[in-house]
Amino acid sequence: MKNVFTVTALALAIAACSVSRDEAVDNTILSQASPPQRQEVVAEEKRVLKAEREQQLLTAKQQMAPVVDMASGSYRIMPQPSYVVETRDTYSATVDNPVKRVSDDPFSTFSVDVDTASFSVVLRYLNEGRLPPVDAVRTEELINALTYEPLPGLSASQPLAMETRLMKTPWNANTRLLQVRLNAWEPEQAELPDSNYVFLIDASGSMQGEDRIGLLKRAFSVMLDRLKPSDTVALVTYASGSRTVLEPTEVKEKHRILQALQSLSAGGSTNASDGIQRAYQLARQAFIKGGNNRVILATDGDVNVGLRGEALVEMIERQRDAGIYLTVLGVGRGNYIDAQLEPLANNGDGNYYYLDSFREARRVLVSGLKGTAYTLAKDVKLQVEFNPAVVSEYRLIGYNNRQLAHADFNNDAKDAGDIGAGHTVTALYEITLADSEYRFIDERRYGDARTVDKNQNELALIKLRYKSPEGGASVRKDHVVYRRDLQHSDGVSAAVLAAGFAEKLRQSPYLADFDWAQLLAMTSTLNLQQDDHTDLKRMVESAALLQPVKLGGM
Template sequence: AIITSYNAESHILNYYHTSENGSNIFAIGDLIYASNSNAWNVIENISAIELVIEGCKVKVAAAEMMTEIEEELARQVALKNFQKKLVSELSMAKEMPSMSMALKVPNYHVSQGSLSYQNNENYSHITSNSFKNVTDEPLSTLSIDVDTASYGHMRRYLQQYNEFPPVDAIRIEEMINYFSYDYPQPNGDDPLTIITEISDAPWHNEHKLVHIGIQGKKIDISKAPASNLVFLIDTSGSMSDDLELVKKSIEMLVDNLREEDSISIVAYAGSAGLVLRPTSGADKRTILSALNRLQSGGSTAGGAGIELAYKMAKQNFIHDGNNRVILATDGDFNVGVTSEGNLTRLIEKKREDHIFLSVLGFGYGNYQDSIMEQLADNGNGNYSYIDNLLEAKKVLVKEMGGTLFTIAKDVKIQVEFNPAKVKSYRLIGYENRLLNKEDFNDDKKDAGE
């Protein structure tokens, strides 16, 4: 892409380029309400657009995305207007020292004309892998990972805060997992195919970069096993700004449910308990009505929380089906289990009963990434971060077959290096997925995915 304009005041870049077939394409970088006043006209006058919103490329037909673009544009413009108003009020406060201000702004505190960002987000510390001598340790053993949340966090920090994310917010394997690499599909009945590549390391001329990719068999959703999905939705006060995004995200998934699929909804905090009993995917009106009744508020669990969600999943268990609890939260939650250890043990037990847990992260400012990744890991599920409708569509619609259906459990990788050819190696990422070499053949050792 060619950068044609840069607004130093708002740190907004506008990108323009042309597609291969010569049709005009307008790509929006960073914030959608870019300073170019003609941006919206450009979008309306083309047959196809390639949006680069918050760093995520999504190529779609303009007609399909126009409503979502309008909603996102309206949201961003409203935010910009609020920011202008806030700056104006802050300027006035500075000119009048006797004036006391106490505005409630998500993640910001305003007092006596000063503005400070309140970041209580929590990420587990990551110590990067070091080089291993092949003579001493020829085997590199790890469990695979299908999470993608780190990419969303990076995008959010760059877009919303104009700053680099915390070092521990970035798990490199999740950054790589976020994108599709067009790997070839497995042959015949094989569930997986392995791809290997080697090239010069771009950051060190004397080093080689080895790329090992695993492609699972793509599932035709229309022919996929029936799904028994239980949404456990955080409706506590900390989710008040994000509950509408949660609802719209789930609505996208509901549109793709079949008659043989089932969905239940459990909420905790403001809207407590069972919101929707197991309901056929064909009864979309009932499902959407239940979603619309959700309201945020409160700070404690409304009932048994996650235990109730697992109870619903067990009652409606589908043999040889996709049985899954999907937790939507910012991680700052109390789901009815007295401690984090008890919560982990409960999820591990239910995993053995073939009821898996996936986690959808929402929100910012008080986001608790560390516990959310751990829950998905122990629940044999995946962990994604959703910050807009485009990301929701990517996770819950376009990649539904890859994120909600299991084709293999506890997948492990063991790479053996030849000391005659390789002096040392370093695994990039996967710091919390490392296994001992003997774990590779131990089927009792959980691999997390």
């Protein structure tokens, strides 16, 4: 029994540590506010963080209780039904990408994705002492939530840079990993275009609470400090119907915007489509030609009245084509409908984030505002062609719902994901080399009639295609990965750790023989000066503790 209570104590300690960094108030923001505003922000944040801590500690204690596994007759630490947090959250199911023979299909084509909502969702579950549902874990979003060193050579004329890296696979000694990383240029504030924002806030009954509408009021308030005085902000709410709370107003009239935000309250059903239509109407009213026109939708995703599904997506696509982007912010827990939110952002040429805390809201809307709100490149696609003389098999890790037909790569009419200022997109391929005896898929008995007579020194050709934010014809850039680079396969990156962690949470069969102790050892590669790297380390530690493990005889 001693081991049981030791593990429980460790879990509670991690839950406590996971929120301690949220107590640090952003000094940059506070320095720009008046003394009364500073006192109000500090007091409000401390009160909310105290409530979040109490909730997390209580939930962790209840859910880490030891129970008897009657099947084996031994004690296990197993997740328990929560009496504090309801578990009606909904996530879209995705199927992991399969292993493919290069001789069958040498091309891998997909749309980039810079969403990071899944990272924050997983963090929230683990802070509550629960393992996340498998479908809540989108591997690419955990990878892309991390901070990476900027790539050199970026500028207005070269808005995207690419880097490749070959590494040994930590979970399979018979394969290698190919990492492809894109990085977008980050302009100075003065170089950014004027912006026309419409804050569209769900004010229905399900949004009651400090972690929902209360969090959004504080988040949008601090975001104002990073906007230009000439930017405009409008405010729309929706519940049973929609309401224009504030017509487009220049940010220099900040007091009017703050008053409108503070007046918000929640109640009623959820007619999101009515609110979205009103928000787009205001965005068109204040449209800035050549500017940044964007609706920011903030909701728990519970759409139960009005247009839904494909009809709602089609409306958003029409506005996207007219030059108005959609960014989606998810909040709340217990009845969070992630499955309805991700498609909206994907089809609105915006990003999708989940705000699990005020600290995450600051990261998305203050320190990371350029990446959140300013598009540097649109319709960004990647196509990797593997050389069958060097690579026999491959699988793309993540991006399960971002696959494109190979012909879509050269089709400028085909929509794809966008990259914001300063954003990084990373993709990982697990590859089997042709000269290895190891295979995921049996070789053909009768061989392959095709042969390759040229480019024997190349492992893969990586093709990037994107458009400027204004649209027009796309730009293509090629990058060759050479066979000789295999000689310099180096240690694992933070992206590999994030991928391995996500794949373990998704119960991937490709990591079945790779245990949590080995994954924990990989956390030494993280840069703990970065908050998101520290978050990842703590998440790995928490998830390892929450695994059902036999603790021996009684």
